[in-house]
Amino acid sequence: MFASESWYLTVVRTQGLLFIRPDKSWQPIVSVAVVDPQQSHEVVLGCDGQNPNQKAPFTLRGVDHTSFLDVKLWHKSRSKKRKKRHLVGSAYITLREVLQRQERPGSDVDIRLSCPTSQKRSPTIGGRQQRSATLTVRLVAPEPIPSTSPTNTASDDDILDEDELDRRSTGSSSHSPSETLVPASQSRDETSPDLSGLVESGLRRRKKPRIKGYHIDSESDCDGSSSAASSCPPTPRDDDLTQIEETKDDDYESYFPHHERSYNSGSPTTLAPPWGLLSAFSLPRHVQDHDTNQSIPLSFLEACVDCFAPYRELRDAVEDAEFDKVLSRLLMEWYVVAASLLALTGIDAAVFGLAPGSILPIGGFAQHAVAFGAIAAGLGLVSVSWFLVLYAGANTARFRRVATDVYGSYFFFSLTCRAPTLCMFLSALALMLFLLSVAWAAWSTAVLVMSCFAGVLFSMQYLIFGCHRAVNFCVWIVRTAWRAAVRREVAAADARPAPEVRAHEGGRAHAHMVPDVRERMPASVPTKGAIVHEEIVEVECEG
Template identity: 35%
Template structure:
């Protein structure tokens, strides 16, 4: 079984089935890599090039026009097919091998005669990757459907016929005896028994089954073409990169206001929920650390004695009391959210975050309570420091506050100045055109009145 090195092997990944049993995620996109052993190399060698494609969450390949061309391989080369999983939420996003398969190229095409063969390759699962799902039948194995086009189908089948040793022995028994076969002994030079090449009709002949304890042949099984086509898996993919999800209902005025300072717009979209929830968990972690630092500052302020260098009046004490209260409430709310949502699976967190109306409106609003408390605590602490600094150096406080305010609102000041200058210039041009029109009209009337 030899092929021409100038003609490549062509592979196309069509679809997969049963891969949802390999990962606990509800929907994930398998990454398929195909690697063929090259001359002088290994099939798992890093230097061996590989081809990669990504399937949809339903197991269909959205780009079935993508064909992998593999050159300079023989039918006895090994092909390695691997299925990888990459997390969409983790930072490093390292790929994890979940299934693989390894075969010779000749094993994939030895029982097919079509120029382009669609075959199912059974995948071997790795220990610890399979997960029992509801409705999963015993013996269900993941499979990958491929379209394979060998270099030269007629040449392959001519050089490796589709019958085994038993068929050859039956075929030789049915042939008439030849002069060399009737000779009881072979000559000293080693005469060979030369058989004529089998015809195409004999190659396609298959043994007919018989019914047990009967000499009658089994009646052939008739299959309806329509029933066969209806039971076949769909050829066209059910998933597309350009496919647009269903539009969500438009948000009302209250929802838009809440979405302006929360993650409600991302949480209500199921495709963006995982990413938005990960950002919310990260926010709780950072806010918890900042609230702890502010609580330490407030505690230190409470320990200041009345006869210190700085005078603390009742207004300053009110500010520090408000800061400590907001800080304590923020720490409590942050600890509650971390305890309830950070150490549970994503599906459980999704169920817990829904309110009584089946939406994420109230959860998105409550999730921002810790950072709102941190903002209130920070503003109160700033007010306390400002009151204390005013009693010591009022001029420095006013100048520094003015500079910080200008820098924080610089874009609005520049835009306001640009808008004002533009309006003044536009008004000037209009006034100039009006003056020219009046001057021109007056000169025209004076010329017409001249005798």
């Protein structure tokens, strides 16, 4: 259909590529080959997976909707000795499928890459993300050029401004919706005769700069290119929006009776109803922000399970990435626990094989401890094998389906998913008790010293915290007792009577001296009586 025109393909970025260790930077190489006709294009991306030159797209000539694209992503070592490329991911897709995935013409599309399986299967998160690598591309397809009349051949400089055309066409009459709303198919044909006459009169139009938007996290222009912008409807004028907003509560039939009848009659001068404008005003201008982080509080049993299991994460998870994160963490834990349980089982089996006349005597407590440890290791090994069988090769959908219990929750899965780890802890504890009981018979002092040292080392923070609080409590008691004693002495001094002043004849007044109070009070505590005693002196008064 458009085989004679060119298509434009832009490689934007890549995501989910963990071909080598993340600490080594590398630049992916993307090659795009067209199967029929044979074409090949290649671009080198940056270390972050972004295309630094997005303004230079691939030009695909002689292709149509049925043409296949062979997309491959390569890794090449920077060393001079290794020049061979390694295939990281590939995809085989048609141009039609790329166009169908676009939300609008020229928008970005994520293409899922098929990554080759590595020789060493890793249960880590990186190994799982390698299988979900994507390549983001942008495809711009050619569009058919609409046929134009011979009269509409004036250049952009010979066309008047839209506001000037409205003023000339409407004159002094008021603008009605039927006169201003013109469909795109008819506006070109109807305004062409007027434009030709206006061009002959010498009137010219000043060009207005076109406002272009930009994508977030991209250096290229927005998806609305020239081809995409031409397919969009024209922006309504301000007077149209004002009239519609003033009457948006009225019924459409009552507001546009003549307009609707003329539209149905099919006359060449009729106008189409502004469905797009009316629907735009029906949308809310503000959406209240909702708090999505609020979760339902847990019950007592759920809170107990959530202390040692990811119950809250599974219950509040919504997207597949959140479930995938929990599954990856549990798989890593199960692999480690399985290896530890195998080691503990081997040790317990070796202890059972000891002869009665060995170097160290094994008593009844030691036998019971090793028997308990062997039982816990066996149960843990069976449970972890069961979990690995169910969830080792499961995707996110299968994990959610299998982990859900009969009540539609993840309570019982969370209760049992940590059972292998608990069995490993019990088996290790039983092995420790067995070794301590056997070593007690040979050297009891070393057992006590090493046990106390290990206990103090693991509980050091609590011991230091307790000593700190005890010292603070003793200091508080001493300060409180000292303040109480000082207040008691001050209150006793304030309760004593003040000295008396007697008036004598001859115009002289003498103060009745009282015994010194400071002799009965501590030197460091000033009292009211002592202050009064120092201030009372013999005063001569004039008659």
